[in-house]
Amino acid sequence: MISSTRITRWLFTLICSFYLSATCYCAETAAWERSAVTEVVMLGTGTPFSDPQRSGPSVAIVVNDTPYLVDFGPGVIRRAAAASPEYGGKVVGLDVANIRHAFLTHLHSDHSVGYPDLIFSPWTLGRDKPLEVYGPEGTVQMTKHVLTAWGEDVRYRLYGLEPTNNQGWRVNAHDISEGIIYKDENVTVEAFSVRHGSWPNAFGYRFTTPDRVIVISGDAAPSESVEKYSLGADILIHEVYSKKGLDERDTFWKTYHSNNHTSGVELGKIAERARPKLLILYHILFFGSDEEQIIDEIKQNFDGNVVMANDLDVY
Numbered sequence: 001m002i003s004s005t006r007i008t009r010w011l012f013t014l015i016c017s018f019y020l021s022a023t024c025y026c027a028e029t030a031a032w033e034r035s036a037v038t039e040v041v042m043l044g045t046g047t048p049f050s051d052p053q054r055s056g057p058s059v060a061i062v063v064n065d066t067p068y069l070v071d072f073g074p075g076v077i078r079r080a081a082a083a084s085p086e087y088g089g090k091v092v093g094l095d096v097a098n099i100r101h102a103f104l105t106h107l108h109s110d111h112s113v114g115y116p117d118l119i120f121s122p123w124t125l126g127r128d129k130p131l132e133v134y135g136p137e138g139t140v141q142m143t144k145h146v147l148t149a150w151g152e153d154v155r156y157r158l159y160g161l162e163p164t165n166n167q168g169w170r171v172n173a174h175d176i177s178e179g180i181i182y183k184d185e186n187v188t189v190e191a192f193s194v195r196h197g198s199w200p201n202a203f204g205y206r207f208t209t210p211d212r213v214i215v216i217s218g219d220a221a222p223s224e225s226v227e228k229y230s231l232g233a234d235i236l237i238h239e240v241y242s243k244k245g246l247d248e249r250d251t252f253w254k255t256y257h258s259n260n261h262t263s264g265v266e267l268g269k270i271a272e273r274a275r276p277k278l279l280i281l282y283h284i285l286f287f288g289s290d291e292e293q294i295i296d297e298i299k300q301n302f303d304g305n306v307v308m309a310n311d312l313d314v315y
């Protein structure tokens with residue numbers, strides 16, 4: 001005969017296991033909550049396509065009101081201004097004169113063609129310290145050429161009648177390799193190589209802030225490094241293309257994109273293994289497909305939180 005104590009214990013165990021599995025399920029699918037310390041601002045979610053709704057690739061990670069930019073595609077400073085209180089936005093740290101740190105994933109023009117804007121616009125609006133820029137080999141060289149190209153503008157502003165400072169146009173450029181490349185009281189930034197076709201030098205970045213781990217793929221075909229660095233991260237920001245959309249294109253483009261970028265189906269598999277708390281899609285190649293189709297491709301393999309970012313979204 002079973003004693004009442006044993007039945008009580010069995011019932012207790014049963015109730016506990018139900019409770020625990022319910023808790024785990026909730027924890028896995030918990031809604032994303034914003035942080036007061038770390039804000040992720042999607043300045044540009046586009047690609048080389050000139051979609052006016054999606055500016056060139058750029059993400060601002062703002063920690064304790066200090067902004068750190070990843071990439072500077074076309075329109076970068078206009079978008080930062082739009083996110084700042086001066087133009088009705090809510091991100092105090094994105095006053096453009098405040099932008100002093102930027103990290104470039106690779107030298108492709110869609111990610112870097114906003115460079116003169118990033119250097120000169122904040123300077124004319126009051127930035128009085130040099131810009132610090134970190135990127136792959138070639139970043140120092142690109143910086144030198146941009147400064148030379150706009151040399152006449154710098155001379156005129158410095159030595160004409162315009163009241164301006166002699167620091168904010170300067171750039172300390174750094175060619176980096178893999179590993180921890182930057183650290184201050186707000187962030188530790190780690191660079192890792194990603195696969196991007198035959199492009200020799202493309203990086204993703206992992207930012208560790210006081211309360212968040214954020215990983216950005218940059219442009220990447222499916223890469224083990226992204227998976228490794230985003231394992232258990234709070235946020236993975238990853239590029240994506242629609243598999244269904246690409247299936248409609250010709251063989252040449254299929255070969256190009258599948259070697260350089262990541263489809264929704266492939267990204268779902270990466271996210272399922274890495275399990276970020278939030279997956280943000282950016283640098284989105286629709287190829288005639290739509291948002292729902294791409295999210296469906298992701299969800300074939302990943303059941304966590306996923307959002308398709310629009311310009312000026314804040315997470």
Ligand SMILES: [Zn+2]
Pocket residue numbers: 106108196219
């Ligand atoms: Zn690229």
Ligand SMILES: [Zn+2]
Pocket residue numbers: 047048057108110111219283
């Ligand atoms: Zn790109």
